[in-house]
Amino acid sequence: MTALTRRQFLRSSAVTVAAACGSATGWGTTNGVEGASEKPGVLVDLTRCIGCRACMRACSVRNALPESSLLTVSIGDRKDLPRDLEPEEIPAFRLGAQGGSPSAMAERARGVAVESLRFDRWTVVNAEGPEDASLFVKRQCMHCVDPACVSVCPVAALQQLPSGAVVYRQDRCIGCRYCMFACPFGVPTFEWGAAMTPVIGKCQWCAQGPVNPGPACVAACPTGALKSRTRGELLFEAKARIHSHPEIYVDHVYGEHEAGGTAWMYLSSVPFTTLNFPKNLPNHSLPSLTRVALHILPFVVAVLAVVLSVVSRVARPAGETHGAEQ
């Protein structure tokens, strides 16, 4: 009776308040688009990359990743499970290989990079694109302005720093792999070979420690293909490059709008659709697609609690007392 309705009201209020408090903790909230242009960014000019892979080496050293991850390993369709390879199984490290073996060409044709991002390989450089118009493309976390991975992680193991960098907190991760499922760029990778302590691997913009001396890859790049500035400055510079050399550059800054904008952006001399960038990405942030579905829930709870309580009183047949069910 009255006691029940009050209980229901209290319960729904508590849930609403808890949800509001939870949102206020800040975990999982992202910086959003406002102010993104003042935050750091990196411009990757694919026309300047020579495929030397110094960035891969620098990243591996800075982040204490095993040296074996730098060797060229064909991931293929992963029937070859993660294991220690015999020396003769590891193809020679090919510097700037454009042609390569028939299997490498076939893999490129399938749109699969010969070197994939891995839990211990946070950036890769591969030749991508058609044979007559291929470029070296460096891949790493795009550090989206409104990252899907941060939004979906149930325990806030992926967090966005005020600078915009998306970092990984291994001590919180439960290995649910929703971040991998949600990332439109296929960035987070999983340590499939670890039995009980797998980690997620991805570029953290060298921002995961208490001191951030700047990204190792940008410092190591000999040609200036990688440039660190604020995102706004980089967008301006990128468009200036396009404007002054329209015969070189495709008129598009990849990452300006894709998935709501990314901090790491790309310039290219071939259409991005011929490279292994994901297709059909919306130009709005992905977390925005779930916010309505989540924020409506406290109201659903409150409305249902009231309606169901009322119905249970109104629909009770005359003469039946509460608690008399047999």
Next chain:
Amino acid sequence: MILEAPQRWVIPAWGWWGGVSLWAAGIAVAAYAAVIRFGSGLGMATHLTDRFPWGIWITFDLCGVALAAGGFILAGTAHVFHARRFEPILRPTVLTSFILYQLVALILVIDLGRPYRFWHPLVMWQPNSVMFEITLCLTLYTVVLTLEFLPAVLEHLKRQDLVAMVHRLTLPAVIAGMILSTLHQSSFGSLFLIIPEKLNALWYTPILPVLFLVSAVSAGMGMVVVESFLCERMLGRSVPRELLTDLCRWNARVLWVYGALKIGDVLWRAPWAAASGHPGLATSWAAEILLGIAVPAWCLGRVAPSTSFARLAGLSALVVGGIMLNRVNVSWWGLQDFAGYVYTPSWTETMITVGCLLAGLGAFVAAVKILPVFPKGEGARPQ
């Protein structure tokens, strides 16, 4: 109440023993597969990859909660809407629901990279995550289901005093259960809102949470009929047939709503490129609509008290199968274009899933035989 004499399939003794042996063998193989999974990790035990990080365990969870929806529907019908005549089928349905949710939770934890950290979402909150909200809902709902099934256990233990006390909690528990179910049934659909570029356009829609909720209602009702049929034919437990006939007619109405939502959504979004570009997926979608919605909705709407139990069960099985196909399409097959290939599960993944189902089946049969789950007057004379 009218309880017709239950019709049982005649199963010879060797059939029973063969079945039990198969069950035991399945459990044994599943245990071995579990040793591989926990001893060697997901890389060795599954065919999951960086490009396909979610597999049949997630699909199983989606199917499981949809089929378990009968619990909150019947509990709400009997306790909130006071349609007390449905009480005879309430306990078997709540038992099914309880077991299915335990299996879902078990598979969910087995699927985690760090299963021993399953409790993290309960203390490390991240309210922007749909998965976080689902975890909280499922945890609370397990409490609700326990409360709803507790009277059966207490009656068996002859603790009538506790039964009365638990009965006072039933109505708030049922209301909480309906709220929690609405939340998490729709949220399982919301999980996929974040991947518009990955899920085939035949299924990706902003109203995915609504579709999941409505289809769960239908699947839950269908599951009640299928499970009642099997309980009668195999265990000799019966329930009043007219309740199931009513449930079937209501299911038809829900199916029409579900079908209208799906067709309307597709007409509005017009994903014809996605359909023509992939005939296999288009066929799967059509099977969902025709075999899973249209045919059963038409036939279930016309059932009469004279309709045979087998027909009711067969049509309900079509409904359940169609919605399971929907979950498979949304969480597995519909993702193949973006991934570039179709993941297929390993034998260890498959056997762990089968093993959990076998364990649930065993728990169900044991509970039915030991606890007062089915209405008294089992095998009663017809009136």
